[in-house]
Amino acid sequence: MEEEAENGMIETWVKKHRLIYIGATRHPFILSIRDGTVDLSHFKTWLGQDYLFVRAFVAFAANVLIKAYKESGNSSDMDVILTGMAALNDEIAWFKREAIKWGVSLSDIHPQKANLKYCRFLESLMSPEVEHTVAITAFCAIEAVYQESFAHCLEEGSTTPPELQETCQRWGNEQFGQYCHSLREIANGRLKKASDDILKKSEVVFLEILEHEVEFWNMSSRVAGAKDQ
Numbered sequence: 001m002e003e004e005a006e007n008g009m010i011e012t013w014v015k016k017h018r019l020i021y022i023g024a025t026r027h028p029f030i031l032s033i034r035d036g037t038v039d040l041s042h043f044k045t046w047l048g049q050d051y052l053f054v055r056a057f058v059a060f061a062a063n064v065l066i067k068a069y070k071e072s073g074n075s076s077d078m079d080v081i082l083t084g085m086a087a088l089n090d091e092i093a094w095f096k097r098e099a100i101k102w103g104v105s106l107s108d109i110h111p112q113k114a115n116l117k118y119c120r121f122l123e124s125l126m127s128p129e130v131e132h133t134v135a136i137t138a139f140c141a142i143e144a145v146y147q148e149s150f151a152h153c154l155e156e157g158s159t160t161p162p163e164l165q166e167t168c169q170r171w172g173n174e175q176f177g178q179y180c181h182s183l184r185e186i187a188n189g190r191l192k193k194a195s196d197d198i199l200k201k202s203e204v205v206f207l208e209i210l211e212h213e214v215e216f217w218n219m220s221s222r223v224a225g226a227k228d229q
């Protein structure tokens with residue numbers, strides 16, 4: 001299983017689209033956390049916007065769970081997705097605590113344009129016409145970007161400020177890495193058996209996710225509350 005996964009379609013696409021993948025997982029915002037030069041107002045903007053995003057992402061995760069139930073009936077696939085949903089439950093509670101810590105008022109935050117676009121994209125993936133393989137590929141990519149980005153801030157040689165280490169731990173920890181690995185195995189297993197049409201659709205969605213992730217990071221350096229909608 002392990003070896004198979006290393007040569008799966010997701011790995012092929014990561015290599016094929018390496019530039020955009022690096023753009024999403026080694027973004028200047030992440031690099032600034034990693035070297036401690038991060039502008040804390042940017043961090044707060046990201047925090048508030050990501051809280052709003054995660055609320056939409058929970059709905060998407062629920063939809064992926066339903067698709068897994070209906071289309072694969074594979075209970076171990078469902079368990080992995082449910083683990084992700086439980087993590088999202090913790091994540092929402094964490095965002096609320098973290099917002100208080102940084103003096104960010106979550107009820108006053110309006111989604112910025114890139115956030116709205118990303119959430120709308122997730123909504124489009126919740127349509128019953130979107131196949132489970134396509135949806136699980138998107139889910140896997142969304143989680144992998146955060147896992148790889150924040151794990152980079154914890155690697156040896158990083159000088160992440162102590163007050164940001166908990167954030168990096170949230171997505172960069174070993175357990176979250178294992179969960180992402182399981183998601184990738186599910187996606188790879190389905191992609192292996194997918195028709196050319198579904199493969200093509202999945203690859204497009206994979207790329208779209210990476211583009212949205214880059215735009216999402218870019219948003220952190222924009223002034224909170226700026227009217228760009």
Ligand SMILES: Cc1ncc(CO)c(N)n1
Pocket residue numbers: 050053054142143145146213216
């Ligand atoms: C924008 C974004 N992508 C991925 C994740 C991972 O959960 C997140 N919290 N936010």
